[in-house]
Amino acid sequence: MIKTLYPHILALSLATVATTSQAADWSTIVNQAKGQTVYFHAWGGDEHINDYIQWATDRVDEDYGVTVKHVKNVAPNAVNQILSEKTAGKDQDGAVDLMWVNGENFANMKANGLLYGAFTQDLPNYQLVDIDNKPTTLFDFTVPVDNLEAPWGMAQLVFQHNTEYVQQPPQSAQELLTFAQENPGRFTYPAPPAFHGTTFVKQVLLELTADIDILYAPVSLANFEEVTQPLWDYLDELHPLMWQKGNVFTDGAPKMKQLLNDSEIYLSLSFNPFDASNAIANGDLPDTVRTHIHRSGTIANTHFVAIPYNSGSAEGAMVFANFLMSPEAQARKANPEIWGDPTVLAMNKLTAQQKALFDALPNGAATLPPEDLANVLLEPHASWVEAIEKAWLTRYSQ
Amino acid sequence: MSVLPFIVTHGANDPAMATLKRSSVLTAIPALTTAVFLIPVILGLIGTWLPAFGYFPAIGLDQLSMTPWEEWFNHPSYKSALLKTLFSGIGASVLSLVITFVLLIGAYPSVMFQRLERLLSPILSVPHAAFAIGLGFLLSPSGWLIRWIEYMTGWFPVPPNWTTFQDPMGVSLIITLALKETPFLLFMSLAVLPSLNVQKTRWLANSMGRSTRFAWYWLLIPQLYQQIKLPFFAVVAFSLTVVDIALIAGPTTPPTLAVLITQLFNDPDLTNRTVGAAGATWLLILVSIALLIIHLLEPPLRRLRQWAIHCRPQTRLTLNWEAPVARALTLLMALAFAGSAAVTFIWSLTLRWRYPDVLPSQFSTLPWSRILNRIDEPFWCTVWLALLSALIALFLVILALENEVRLRWSQKKLNTQRIAWLIYLPLLIPQVAFLFGFQVFLIQTGWDGQFTALLWSHLVFVLPYVFLTLSGPYRNFDDRYFWLALTLKQQRGPAYWHIKFPILMRPILYAFATGFAVSIAQYLPTIFIGAGKYSTITTEAVAMAAGSDRRLMAVMAVWQQSLPLLIFALATLLPALRFRERQSMR
Amino acid sequence: MNSIFTLNQYQIFLNNQPLFQPLSTQLSTGELLAITGASGSGKSTIMADISGVLAPVFNSQGQIHLNGRDLRPLPVEQRKVGILFQDDLLFPHLNVYENLVFGLPGKWSKTEKKERIHQVLQQATLADYQDRDIATLSGGQRARIALLRTLLSEPDLILLDEPFSKLDKALREQFRPWVYDQIRQLNIPAILVTHDHDDIPKGSQTLHLEIQHA
Structure with a gap:
C-alpha cells in the first residue's frame, strides 16, 4: 500500500513507540x-478551520477548565516570537504555548x-494514532518526530480540475504538460x-x-545538477504555457482557489483531499x-501541534493537544462540511462506537474514494527542500 | 534657553523668561515626545544590526561575521528584486509628485479642486491594504472591469490570459502606490499653498509677460517643493519599503526587496533571519542613498531655474494640456477609490459570484454574521488602541507645539526644520529594519505582549502623522489672538481653552482622526509587538487575506475602512455643528 | 487715580544697533502719546515690548513703569495693558456678545455683565447686534466692537497700533473721534502709533522716531 522506500524509517518508528510512558x-x-491559559498559534486564513478551533477551545474549557486562545498567526511568525524570546533570554512563560507546525519549521x-521535549507519549489519545500505516506521523519530512509534536491531521497533494473545461484530467506530470500545451494559461502553481x-x-x-531512492538520501550524496536536470527542462517548457x-x-493555495473559482485557471492543487468538496x-x-x-501517487505528509521550549502552560497545551487527537475531535475535523481534514487515527484501534463516528461522515461529491487516495509518495529527504528552492529561485526568480 | 548676545539681558527683565518659569513643564515635552518615538527606533535598529553581522545567540551564532551580508548579496533574487524595488519605489514616488503638481497646475484654485479637497480625507483614511485588495478585485483578469467589458461586448467568455495586476515589472504596484500617495502629497501641499499666494504670483508673472505655466514651473513649484520635501521623502521611503501593498499588488518572482526580507524573516531556516537582518539594514542604506541623490538633484535644478528665468518670456499665457489632464486624473482617482470600495462592499454581501457575472448570483448577509461572531475582541482592541494612541499623540503634539510658540518668543531662531527631520525619522526608516530588534528589547525587559508596549509601538507611527497634520495650522495660528485674549482675560487657562483651542478645533480634530486612522492601519507592529495576544481588525483582515474566502476578506476590509471613515466624519461634523452659525469657521 | 505711565531712557536694539535715541516720557490719566516715524523705525516694536511680546530678535533697555509697577518682569496677562491692532482680531468662533463678555472682569455677576454689554452696544449704536456672527459685520462695526472689547477689560493703559489704517477715509473720520471719546471716558493713558498726522488729536504729546543709521 505505502511505498516503503526506506525500511529503516519503520525500524526507527518501532524504537520511538517503545518510549511511551x-x-x-x-x-x-x-x-x-x-486554570491555565494556552496561546495556540495557528494559521487563521480559513474560517472553517477557525470555527473548528473555536469549537475545540470551547470543549476543553468545559471538560478540563483550560482556556485556549487561538492566535491567528502563521508558524514562521510564531517561530520569530520564540526566537526573539530566546534571544532576549526569556526562557519561561513565553508567548506561544502550542503551535500548528510541520516540515521545515519543525x-x-x-x-x-x-x-x-518529548511529550506525546504521555497523551492517552496518542495510542490511537495510526503510526503503522501512516509513517509520516513519525517522520515529519523524514525528520524523526521523537514525540516532540503531536499528530493532528493528514495531508496529501491532490489536483483539482474544473470539469466545465477539463474532461480528462492529466494523470502525470507529462500529461500535465500536454494539458498546458492544449490550454495555455490555465494552470499555475505557487512560487x-x-x-x-x-x-x-x-x-x-x-x-x-x-532512480527515486537517491531523493531519500541527503542531497549532498547526489549529483544535484544531473538528478534535477529533467525537472528544470520540464519546468522550462511548462512555465511559458502557464x-x-x-x-x-x-x-499560496488560497490564491489558487480564487483563480480556479474565477475560471482564470482550470487546474489547481491542494493539500487537502476534501478541500474541493468543502x-x-x-x-x-x-x-x-x-x-x-497522478498515477504515480502524490506526496503525503502529516501536520502536527508542538509545544515551544519556554511555554508557561505546557500542561494545558498537552491537554488541548490530546483533545485534538480524540476520536470525537478527529471525526468532527474529518467532516467535509466542517473542515474535511483526514484523521491521523487508526480505525482498528478505535472502539465500535468511536469508529461509527467516522463511518457516518459524508464524503462529498468532489472527493476521491479512499482507495484512490491510498496512492502515496513520501517526502524526499528534508535537505532536498532547500537545495531545490534555491535552484528554483536562481532559475525563475531573478 | 539661549542667551542673547546683546548688551542687556537681565534674566528677570526678559518677559519670555518670566513666561518660561510658569511653563517649565513644557520644556520637558520635546524630550519626552522625541523619546517616545526615537527609543524604539534606535533600540530596534541595534537589535537588527547585531544579527545582520552574524551575532544571534538564540540560534548559536555568537561571533560577528560578514556571512549574512555575503548571503544577502548572493541571494538568487537579489539583483532583480533590487531593480524592481528601485523602479517601482522611485517610479511611484515621482509619479505621485508629478500628478500632484499637474492637479495643482491644472485645477488650483477652482471649483473642481474644492470638490477634490473634500474627497481627500475619506481617501486618506482608507487603509493601504484594504485599498490594494479592492483594486485587485477591480483590475485582475477576472476582475470587475473585465466583467463589465465582457457583459457589454462578449469579448471574454473566459478571463483573458493577461497580466493586469501584480505584473513582473511592478507597474500595478506603482499605480496602487501612486493612487494612495498622491492624496497625501496633495493634502500636505494644501496646508502650505495659502502662504504661496498662488493667484498673485500668477498674476504678477502674467503681467510680466510670462505664462501661467511658467509661474507654476519656475516660481511656485520650487517653493512648494521645498515645503513638501519631507512628506515627499516619506513617500519615497514608504514606496521603497512597503510590505503589505507589495504583497498584494507587487511582482512575485522575485518580489520587491521588502517582501523578500519579510520572507527571509519568516523562513523556516532560522539562519536566514540573519540574512533578512542584513537585507533590512541594506534597505535602510538604500533609502538613505536614494534620498541623498534626490537631495543632490536640487542644485542643478536650481541652475536650470535661473536659466529659465533669464530666458525671453513667451507670449502664450494659457495652459493647454494641464487642465483637461487634471480633470481626467481626478476622475480616474475618484473612480479607482469608489470602484474598489464598491466592489469590496458587494463582495462582502456575496454568497456566490462567478465569472463573468457583473453582480453576484446570490447575495447573503452570511459573511457579515460569520464575522460578527468573532469581531468583538479585535474590534474593541482596535478602537482602544486607536483612541488612546491618537489621544496621547495629540496631547504630546499640542504640548510640543505650544513649547515651540514659547521658544519662538524666547529664541532668535527656532529650527523647525530640525524638528521636522526628527519627527519624520520613523517614517523614513523601513519598518522591517527596526521592528524585529524592538521586539527583542521588549522581551528582554519583560514588556512584550503588554497592551502598553503595543500602544507604544503604535505611537511611534501615530505621533509623526498627528504632528504633520497639526503643525501647519497650529504654526499658522495668529499669535495676536492669544495675546489679545491674555490682555483681556488676564489668565492663561481660559485664554487657551476659550480662544486658541476652539479656533484650532477643526485641525485638532482632523489630526486626531488622522492618528486614529494610522493606528488602525498598523499591521507589522501589532504582529511583532503584540506577541499574538492582541488581535486588531487589521491583523484579522490580513489573516483573512491569506485565506481564499473573498467574501470574508471583503467584510474585514469594509470593517477596516469604516472605522477611520466614521472618525473622519465625526471630525468634520462636530466643528461644523458647533460653528454652524459662524461663517468664517467653515 | 493719578495714573502714570513712564518710559525712562528707553531704547530698542536690533543686532546691537539701537533703533532710535533713548527716549523718556511720562503720561498721566487721559493723556495720549502719538508715535510717528517711517516703516522700520521701531514704532510697533515699542508697542510689542510694552504689552510684553517683544520678538526675541530685539532687545530693549530702560524702565517701563505703569501705576508704579515695573512691567518688565510681568508676563502679558499681568500687565493690564490693552491693545488694539489695525486688524480687529475679533474671535471668529464667538458672536458679538461672547467676544465682549470674554474680556469682562470676573468680579461682575452674569446679569451685571449682560447689562453692561447691552449698555455699551447701545452707546455704540449696535444695540441689536449682540447675537450676530462676527463675519456678517461691516468693517466699521467690527472696529467698534474690537475697541469696546478692549475697553471693557478695564486696562490701565491702552495701545493703539495703527487702528485706523485699514478703514476707508469716511469711516476713519467717523470712527476716530469716537475712539478718543471712549478712551477719555475711561480716563487712562493711551499710546498711538500712526503714519497719518490727521490721526493725532490736538494737544497730544508727539514723538517722531528717526531711523538710526549705523
Missing part, C-alpha cells in the same frame, strides 16, 4: 492544566532547541518557497526521476470542480 502521569497533567525548531509550490516541484521531481505566461506566480459546499468553488491525483 505510563498513563499515571496523565491525571497529574490534567490537574496542573486546570526541523529547524528541533535543530535549534526551540521545542519543549517556492511557498509550501504548496515546493511540494509541487518535489512531486514533479519524484515523477521524473528514474497562467500569466509564468511571469507571475501565486503566493469549498463547493460553502460557495468558494463551482460545483463542477473535481479532485484527481
